[in-house]
Amino acid sequence: MEDAHANAGEAPIGKGHATSIWPAVVAVGLGLTLGSLITWFPLIAVGLAVFGAGIGGWLLQDARGIRFGREGPTEPGIFRLVSSRKLGMWIFIASEIMFFSAIIGTSLALRARASYWPTPGVDSPLDINLTAVNTFMLITSSFTMVQALKGVQRGNLRLFRGALLATLLLGIAFVSIQVFEYNRLLFVEHLTPWMNPTYLPDKTYLGTFGTAFYMQTGFHGAHVTAGLFGLGYLNVKAWRRKDWFTPQSHEAVELVGLYWHFVDIVWIFLFPIVYLI
Amino acid sequence: MATAGETGTGATGLGKAMEAVRRPYVIVFLMLALITVFELQVPTRFAEMGLQKSQQIAILVATAAAKAALVALYYMHLRYEPLVLKYVPLVPLGLMAILVLTLVL
Numbered sequence: 013m014e015d016a017h018a019n020a021g022e023a024p025i026g027k028g029h030a031t032s033i034w035p036a037v038v039a040v041g042l043g044l045t046l047g048s049l050i051t052w053f054p055l056i057a058v059g060l061a062v063f064g065a066g067i068g069g070w071l072l073q074d075a076r077g078i079r080f081g082r083e084g085p086t087e088p089g090i091f092r093l094v095s096s097r098k099l100g101m102w103i104f105i106a107s108e109i110m111f112f113s114a115i116i117g118t119s120l121a122l123r124a125r126a127s128y129w130p131t132p133g134v135d136s137p138l139d140i141n142l143t144a145v146n147t148f149m150l151i152t153s154s155f156t157m158v159q160a161l162k163g164v165q166r167g168n169l170r171l172f173r174g175a176l177l178a179t180l181l182l183g184i185a186f187v188s189i190q191v192f193e194y195n196r197l198l199f200v201e202h203l204t205p206w207m208n209p210t211y212l213p214d215k216t217y218l219g220t221f222g223t224a225f226y227m228q229t230g231f232h233g234a235h236v237t238a239g240l241f242g243l244g245y246l247n248v249k250a251w252r253r254k255d256w257f258t259p260q261s262h263e264a265v266e267l268v269g270l271y272w273h274f275v276d277i278v279w280i281f282l283f284p285i286v287y288l289i
Numbered sequence: 290m291a292t293a294g295e296t297g298t299g300a301t302g303l304g305k306a307m308e309a310v311r312r313p314y315v316i317v318f319l320m321l322a323l324i325t326v327f328e329l330q331v332p333t334r335f336a337e338m339g340l341q342k343s344q345q346i347a348i349l350v351a352t353a354a355a356k357a358a359l360v361a362l363y364y365m366h367l368r369y370e371p372l373v374l375k376y377v378p379l380v381p382l383g384l385m386a387i388l389v390l391t392l393v394l
Contacts, residue, residue, distance in 0.1 A: 093371040102377045109378060113385035121392035132332040144329055151325065155318040158364045162314070273364045280356045284349035288332045289342075 032073055037066030071245070101267045105274050108235075112278050115231055116285060119224035126219050137201040138225070138287050139193060146189045147283050150236075153182035154276040157269045164262040172257070173250050176265075179272065180243040183236060190233050197225075205230075228282055235275050242268040317363045324352050 041063025048055035123129055130136035156178040163171030197203040205226040207219060246268055249256040257265055331345050340348075362368040367375050 094374050099374070099377075102374060106377050106381045109381040110384060113381065113388055117385070117389040117392045120389060124392075133336070140329070140332070144325070147325055148322065151318070151321045154321075154360060154364050155314065158314050162312075270365055273360050276364075277357045277360050280360065281353050284328055284331075284353050288328060288349055289346055 032070065034066050034070035034073060037069065038063060039066075041066050095263060097263055097267060098270075101270050105270065108274060108278075112231070115228055116281065119228055120285070122220045122224050126221070128219070130221060132288055136287075137197060137203050139196070140287055142189065142193060143283065143287050146186050147279065149182045149186050149189075150276050150279050153179045153186070154273050156182065157272050161262070161265055161269050164257045164265050165259055167259045169254060172265075173247075176243070176247055176250055180240065180247050183240045183243060183272075187233060187236055187240065190229065190236075194226075225286060228286055232275070232278055232282055235278070239268070239272050239275050242271065313363065317359050320359060321356055324356050328352050 041059050041061070044059030044062060045056055046059075048059055130138075132138065132140060156175045160172050160175035160179060163169070163173075163175055203222045203225070205222055207223070246265060328349060331340070331348055335348075336345065361378065367378075
């Protein structure tokens with residue numbers, strides 16, 4: 013009924029927003045977790061507990077079918093043509109652009125000041141071919157994600173479910189290959205996240221190369237992993253019931269898709285910066 | 290026939306205007322794949338042909354920007370969104386340019 017009103021454009025502007033407390037609990041938990049890293053480390057246990065409770069409460073509320081606000085335009089002012097939840101996701105993505113800008117910028121600064129930096133294909137311990145495979149998988153997962161959205165918008169349940177599952181599997185494969193690569197770099201190549209005074213095979217000075225590599229790819233991998241939880245949840249809902257997502261109500265698929273495509277874009281920049289240049 | 294939901298504009302009323310728009314998802318995917326194959330040649334084949342490091346960097350930055358634009362415009366549907374939403378990701382991009390230049394130069 014609520015969606016019917018929203019789609020008919022009858023909802024008064026500013027009405028129908030989310031009333032859930034759980035997103036705020038998640039934010040407090042994340043704040044405590046990150047704050048513990050620079051203040052008092054044992055606080056991380058409290059932060060993670062609050063974060064977990066927030067996620068749990070949110071998922072429970074969602075599983076009960078409680079709608080958070082409504083799809084369609086509810087924001088007054090210049091954003092009146094944009095769904096409030098989509099606007100929220102874009103603002104989140106904007107903050108993530110700044111987050112990754114700081115990390116990539118710092119890595120470029122470390123590189124610019126380094127006396128030596130390995131050359132791809134010559135003396136770099138990084139495996140370009142393996143990472144190229146990973147890059148293709150992430151690009152393909154973006155394609156399957158957009159196919160999933162197309163499927164749910166057209167009411168094509170088979171396309172929706174199949175493409176959504178393919179996206180999840182490609183994402184899992186990406187993270188798995190990254191873990192494999194980390195294992196090789198750490199234990200075979202002896203490339204560490206901290207200062208590398210020597211690089212064992214030829215005693216080449218690597219300095220902060222490992223720091224920059226693990227910082228950039230590690231944070232990206234963590235974001236991919238977070239996206240996998242979102243995709244996993246969408247898959248559970250999509251495969252359990254036919255009517256969770258319909259052509260009229262599927263904004264969650266679009267929002268998780270926006271996040272997933274953003275993670276793909278970050279990798280589009282990281283791949284040449286870290287592996288090819 | 291595309292639905293209003295397919296346009297990604299929900300109940301905005303723009304849906305009907307967007308119904309005729311065909312979204313080139315497959316073409317974008319093929320372009321992304323082709324550009325990636327081209328990128329892989331830069332540090333190997335092109336470098337062997339004598340391409341300077343600065344030229345390699347310029348090419349790879351351009352190809353990465355092109356790929357990112359394709360994903361943002363077509364897969365994230367920014368091309369079909371209201372103008373005001375297109376500015377949301379542009380604001381941090383400007384800040385990013387300042388930050389990177391400050392750190393590197």
